[in-house]
Amino acid sequence: MEQTLIPPAEQERELSKAEAEAEMSPLAAASSPQARALRLEIIAVGRKLWERQYVDGNGGNISVRLGERFLLCTPTMMSKRDMEPADICLSDLGGNILAGDRLRTSELLLHLEIYRSSPRARAVVHCHPPNATAFAMTGSVPPIGLISEYETSIGPAALAPYETPGTQAFAETVRPFARDHNTILLSNHGIVCWADTVSHAEWLVETFETYCKTFLIARQIGRPLKFLPPDKIGELLEIKRRQGLPDARMRS
Numbered sequence: 001m002e003q004t005l006i007p008p009a010e011q012e013r014e015l016s017k018a019e020a021e022a023e024m025s026p027l028a029a030a031s032s033p034q035a036r037a038l039r040l041e042i043i044a045v046g047r048k049l050w051e052r053q054y055v056d057g058n059g060g061n062i063s064v065r066l067g068e069r070f071l072l073c074t075p076t077m078m079s080k081r082d083m084e085p086a087d088i089c090l091s092d093l094g095g096n097i098l099a100g101d102r103l104r105t106s107e108l109l110l111h112l113e114i115y116r117s118s119p120r121a122r123a124v125v126h127c128h129p130p131n132a133t134a135f136a137m138t139g140s141v142p143p144i145g146l147i148s149e150y151e152t153s154i155g156p157a158a159l160a161p162y163e164t165p166g167t168q169a170f171a172e173t174v175r176p177f178a179r180d181h182n183t184i185l186l187s188n189h190g191i192v193c194w195a196d197t198v199s200h201a202e203w204l205v206e207t208f209e210t211y212c213k214t215f216l217i218a219r220q221i222g223r224p225l226k227f228l229p230p231d232k233i234g235e236l237l238e239i240k241r242r243q244g245l246p247d248a249r250m251r252s
C-alpha cells in the first residue's frame, strides 16, 4: 500500500484499537462485527469460485487476516458452494484452530507462508481454474506484454515447483515468489492469488484465468501475437505503483 501521513489523533486511535485487539480473546474476535462481515465475504467468494468452475469437489480454499493475530479460513472437505457462516474456522498465525466446529483447510500452511512473505497480503485464494491449471500442467506461464489491463493487475506470474499438497514443503514452494507476485502458478496443481481483500484476490483469479484462456484462443488464430509497445510498459507500471500492487519488474 502507498504511504500516507496519519494525524496524531488518528495514530492514538489506531494504537488503542491495536491494544484492544491484542487483549481480545479468540472467542470475542470470532464473534466481532468484522469477523461476521468477513465470513459473509468468504462465503460469497466461495460461491463465485464454484459458479465459475474454478473449484470442483472439495477443492480450493480461502483465508483472510482478522486483525494482526487471527485468520478466518475455509474448512476442509466442503464444496465452496455450500459453506455457511458456522463452517468458517478461526485460526491463529500458527495455523491452530481457535473457534469453529470444522477442521481447517489442509492448505492453510500455504496461506500462512504467503502472509509471512508478503506483509501486504491480507487475503489468499487458492483454486484450480482449468485454463490456468493447464499452464501449471505444462510447467509454463503465459507470456506478458499482451493485454494492458492484465499488466496493471498481475503482470509476470510466478511458477512454483511441485511438492505434495498440504505439506510444509509444498507451502514453502511459494516463499521466493510471494513478495513480488500476487499470482503464483503451482506446478501440476493450480494457482494461488493474494490481495488486500478476499474479493480482490478472487478478481485476480478471474483476471488470470481469462488471460490464460484468451492467450490460448489467440494462439489458434494463426497470426503472430502483437505485443504492447515496450516504451509504453513504464506507464502501465506507474499505474500499478499508484495502486500499491507488486510486480517483479518494480523490485527495488
Ligand SMILES: [Zn+2]
Pocket (backbone or CB within 6 Å): 059, 060, 126, 127, 128, 165, 189, 190
Ligand atoms: Zn489445490
